[in-house]
Amino acid sequence: MEASQYDRSARKGDITPEAYRQVLGRSPTGVTLVTGMDGDEPLAIVIGSFVSVSMDPPLVGFLTGSNARTWPRISGGGSFCVNVLADDQADLANAFFTRDGDPWEGTGWVPALTGSPVIPSCVASIDCSVFDVMEAGDHLFVVGEVVDLRDHETGGSPLVFLGGSYGSFGPGVGSGS
Numbered sequence: 615m616e617a618s619q620y621d622r623s624a625r626k627g628d629i630t631p632e633a634y635r636q637v638l639g640r641s642p643t644g645v646t647l648v649t650g651m652d653g654d655e656p657l658a659i660v661i662g663s664f665v666s667v668s669m670d671p672p673l674v675g676f677l678t679g680s681n682a683r684t685w686p687r688i689s690g691g692g693s694f695c696v697n698v699l700a701d702d703q704a705d706l707a708n709a710f711f712t713r714d715g716d717p718w719e720g721t722g723w724v725p726a727l728t729g730s731p732v733i734p735s736c737v738a739s740i741d742c743s744v745f746d747v748m749e750a751g752d753h754l755f756v757v758g759e760v761v762d763l764r765d766h767e768t769g770g771s772p773l774v775f776l777g778g779s780y781g782s783f784g785p786g787v788g789s790g791s
């Protein structure tokens with residue numbers, strides 16, 4: 615990897631894995647299925663680090679472990695689709711996480727423009743071509759250029775992950791602007 619332009623010698627506290635997990639576990643994420651194809655085989659990874667990156671050009675991103683097995687198989691196709699899970703889809707997240715049986719069964723998935731699987735019962739799908747992949751510690755930061763996107767208008771609310779548990783979004787404490 616190229617030498618960083620940033621000074622990494624700044625004073626550092628004692629960041630133990632336990633403290634990292636506990637403190638970062640205080641910050642909620644959404645839950646998505648990042649899907650793609652390896653030949654005829656549909657693949658998916660449960661991803662909480664999905665983030666919108668840029669409007670112009672339209673970019674989104676997520677992090678995957680450097681040693682993870684699924685991403686290299688998806689990236690070979692040069693595209694992926696982010697499916698935002700609804701708060702009644704925790705079982706679907708678990709099915710894909712544990713890969714016990716065939717998690718695709720009953721999902722009714724259809725190919726997006728790039729060919730990556732769209733799960734129509736999800737809240738939204740964002741279809742992407744791979745724009746860039748950057749090394750970030752023990753993860754890769756994958757940036758995708760959005761080529762198609764869909765609000766499935768199911769009326770569902772997104773699934774939330776916090777401190778190891780799934781939950782729902784509860785509105786009513788003010789509005790963003």
Ligand SMILES: Cc1cc2nc3c(=O)[nH]c(=O)nc-3n(C[C@H](O)[C@H](O)[C@H](O)COP(=O)(O)O)c2cc1C
Pocket residue numbers: 645659660661662663664676677678679681682683684685711775
């Ligand atoms: C709610 C939830 C969120 C997750 N978010 C991420 C994530 O953002 N990045 C990541 O690398 N793994 C994440 N994981 C773990 C991955 O789903 C997966 O188990 C791991 O990357 C191993 O992938 P592999 O089977 O392809 O090797 C998450 C798991 C769960 C249950």
